[in-house]
Amino acid sequence: MSATELPAMQRVSVLTSDLRLTVEERPVPVPEAGDVVVQVRSVGVCGSDIHYFEHGRIADFVVEAPLVLGHEASGEVVAVGAGVHGLRVGDRVAMEPGVPCGSCDQCRHGRYNLCPDVRFFATPPIDGAFAEYVALPAAVAHKVPDELSFDAAALLEPLSVGVWACEKGGVRLGSRVLITGAGPVGVMAALVARANGATQITLSDVNPDRLARAEELGFATIDSRSASVADLVEADVLLECSGAPSAIDAGIRAVAPAGTVVLVGMSPSGTVELPVGVIQGREIWLTGTFRYAHTYPAAIALAASGAVDLDGLVSKTFTLDEVEQALTYSRQDPAAMKIMVHPS
Amino acid sequence: MSATELPAMQRVSVLTSDLRLTVEERPVPVPEAGDVVVQVRSVGVCGSDIHYFEHGRIADFVVEAPLVLGHEASGEVVAVGAGVHGLRVGDRVAMEPGVPCGSCDQCRHGRYNLCPDVRFFATPPIDGAFAEYVALPAAVAHKVPDELSFDAAALLEPLSVGVWACEKGGVRLGSRVLITGAGPVGVMAALVARANGATQITLSDVNPDRLARAEELGFATIDSRSASVADLVEADVLLECSGAPSAIDAGIRAVAPAGTVVLVGMSPSGTVELPVGVIQGREIWLTGTFRYAHTYPAAIALAASGAVDLDGLVSKTFTLDEVEQALTYSRQDPAAMKIMVHPS
Amino acid sequence: MSATELPAMQRVSVLTSDLRLTVEERPVPVPEAGDVVVQVRSVGVCGSDIHYFEHGRIADFVVEAPLVLGHEASGEVVAVGAGVHGLRVGDRVAMEPGVPCGSCDQCRHGRYNLCPDVRFFATPPIDGAFAEYVALPAAVAHKVPDELSFDAAALLEPLSVGVWACEKGGVRLGSRVLITGAGPVGVMAALVARANGATQITLSDVNPDRLARAEELGFATIDSRSASVADLVEADVLLECSGAPSAIDAGIRAVAPAGTVVLVGMSPSGTVELPVGVIQGREIWLTGTFRYAHTYPAAIALAASGAVDLDGLVSKTFTLDEVEQALTYSRQDPAAMKIMVHPS
């Protein structure tokens, strides 16, 4: 093991099982073989963090013991376990938050995001990254070039969601893409679609501030409060990023024959009434995304190329003591894009 | 033009706009350039024929003028138009019932089944094949070998539905296939899945006679009145052939991660509540079929090889004067497979 | 038919069977049903034009009668035949040079570039576009927006070669692309690869001027006279644009496991010794391109977006009387990119 001089204890933001946020002292981890310890520099707030804070659960994942939230994270390597190659103390890394088992049928087929035994940051009972230090396997600590800020490196995680959505949707040169939902995920998906060569990209939303920001970024927009997307565009690919049943239905009706629908946003109820007659009559392909796989190299290259300005998506930054403010900030600014926590 | 001596007039079964079936005298067609005239020998009854007879419409297709039903048809070439190569008087043919425009965007991309201007037998206002003679382009009159009966040649049309479903579903060697709905389409799909190398094929239905027949054909079955398919099988591919919302929901829940769902059966309402959480969490691909494309060569080879016994699926045969009995026969025998009409 | 007042006769550059170039008077065509007549404004010189001029043949296509060369062409619609929709006199169009039959097996499957009966500009015995006026089906006359110059519209044809190469190669976000041959086709392919999201693009060539231009366009380069590409890069996709056996061999050795090789350049002999052991050991996929299909909409959108600067690739322009100079210009300037002829 090689390491800088590390303190024994660190500060960690913890969500208790009665859904209060407190800062605790915990030991700084020591790296096991194959692992690195990272000093966390930036963590993005995701809707799932807010949902755990407000509801204590997502589907079957329940906060039953104190949980550290935060899974969009970057930092600096401060200790390296035995057998680690390719990473050294001082390297700046983006942390891919899921560690798959590597030996199940899904892993063996290359679909590690579907691994039933994945250990994923901030998904009970696995702790996340609202902490000064975390340990993780070197294989999921992706070195990033100097031109990426720590905020940008953290935001490679939601960017990966967009990369995966575009890959599932087969977005390519000349694609006409409709994105329903202009929040952070929708905007990330739009930026990736543009980098994939899509030549018609339209975002729809009900929030005028979000639509205004999408327009600033150069995208066409539809205010879905006053217009139906299917009346205004025909798309080869729908990237559904809202989870709203009405947006899903309207979006599917805008898809051309042989087109593709990717459900990225999650619908609270788990079931949605879909226009299956349209899907059949046009032989549309529909799928959904669950996290992402193999996306970090492309996401890093994309951000490093300057094609996607991740820093420009940061709306507000908080400290580790202010995690509660970070998790509730979107109530006062519903059009906010990314809220960051800087733990160190 | 080359032809046998043809009569001037023929008998045709007509569905009037007030939904009565009568037999009329009409002129025997004369082949235009590129067309052949076929003496119709066998026509299978499809659920869509029954639906037009009972309701006068399917979706936006309304019987407003007298309509000839029947689109699963075979017969013998009796006249050949100018410029036809590869077909001669006396050839036995299966008639592919749709004639695409050939120049629209869908046709140019090879998806001729999605051609918005397709002329399809027995779809208002295009007449079908419950007639002694029909004319059609030589390109859609597929010559069949002598080992296929006229009934079998007619049934290449529903077999094509099964071929297309399996192709969309990516059924291949080792696939585990679940088929919800053990009617004619479900059984055809099962036979094709077996020919594609599927090694686990299960049919579910609520009708015990249909389940018994499926078992006779060597397939595993589930009585979905008393058991949930998702409790009993895990499938790589779901071929949904019932159109029943409960079967669709249950079937999707039986599909493995990264599996495929093909909606073949039509749901009357056009919308169905789907478990999108399951689709997303397992990254399932879902699509539907609209007719079929490029299937006849494989269907002919499959039937000719003996791998699929189409004659064995014929439950009952009627004459042109008995079309009404043919269209209502399934009321008295809900487990009947294929009802045929022999017009000549 | 609607038309501006057209002259009766036009001037046309003709390659005689004894391989001399002359300018002839010929009648201005009158549009048949479905056709448009276009006043030709710009035509790019292709290597195949030069090859016909120098050798009188390419493979089995022999110049046996006077032939009009030129197939990278744009112009203005001056007459419209019966039944044409979507094009009007005055529209500026890029001419897709091949007219497929529309009814063969390849056409029906959407692979119209493989149609054995295609009629292709400047391929014996079909005349090309070194003429003041040409007639062609409206379906292959693609309307271009005002921001594209006539030169750029003509160069959508070689750009289509690059679009097709990238599509065959599956170039996408994050792809590492090696392009052997930095001539016009290689540069076009590189520009398209960048628009497809490729994040590592390297061109190799033996001509330092070509390499310098590729670098000006922002691409990495390898001088293959002094270095082996396989020593310097690992590529997911090889787009082979030179046709040189040594470049093909070296390029394949630079391809990563499960990567893709697309042979775009033509090898004079028709056979090349390939490292099949490498192809097998890495399970590389190799294919070749023959023209392109369905590329014009994406090519137009790409050029119109400004992502590809086609005008910047024009090295020199000639008149109809100077076609011989145009066809021989590359002898004096081997690094020249596109030579254009302006017939009108």
Place this chain on the structure above:
Amino acid sequence: MSATELPAMQRVSVLTSDLRLTVEERPVPVPEAGDVVVQVRSVGVCGSDIHYFEHGRIADFVVEAPLVLGHEASGEVVAVGAGVHGLRVGDRVAMEPGVPCGSCDQCRHGRYNLCPDVRFFATPPIDGAFAEYVALPAAVAHKVPDELSFDAAALLEPLSVGVWACEKGGVRLGSRVLITGAGPVGVMAALVARANGATQITLSDVNPDRLARAEELGFATIDSRSASVADLVEADVLLECSGAPSAIDAGIRAVAPAGTVVLVGMSPSGTVELPVGVIQGREIWLTGTFRYAHTYPAAIALAASGAVDLDGLVSKTFTLDEVEQALTYSRQDPAAMKIMVHPS
């Protein structure tokens, strides 16, 4: 660990570095965590075993220390290491001979056959299965049903080669398949192609005994000494199983536009002159196979279904003391299919 009473020592057939075969006493392995020990019951002789015996090397793999040959193996589990689930003493298993690393880029993408660190039976320096007992990870010991003999279970390995070839070739319902080379691999590929729904399967060879056997199995054949395959068949898929340059060239010329070529057989020189003009003009896809991945479940189901009679392919059986006779048997009977060694 659970185990039957095992002997301390076992007999093993060893190829020395001076290429002599001897039988040695070695310790019976003790299973490590995750491993099973298998009493070897049947091992097929592969061309690679013969090649190592005759030449001491294949490409860069050199026999520098004593090596146990044999990698097509089956047997019975006699000891189970800690943490093994799903296998018990007494289970009959087919042994997948390669153990990938599980963590490299290829493994993470599901392409474990391309793992650069794979440990593969009988590939220097990894010992194979011409032994009474072997230890291997439980994950690659595939339980087989009772209806499969030990010979058949061993032959799932070459059957996997055929399964993988057909998968790479996209063989499916209606495919026209040409197989050049009617040896064991070619015949396996043909049997799998039939199970995949191929409706035209032709094998070519220069050996009349092999052709006769292929015909007995119901396949069409071409004697390539007297006829050119391209003159006689058009194929959608070529499975090249001979490695002979002339067969590769002729086979490619028989492939239809947009068809697929899979190079399965290995060419000694590593390079072959290919008709790239044909590949380009028809936009053929060509690849090669390196072993296989994820094939055992399908291969087991296929053999268990009775669709492929593996026992019928066994020509001759030898004991562990007769390995040299086994490896040289094909000299006296060039048409022999599979030679088996029964070590126990």
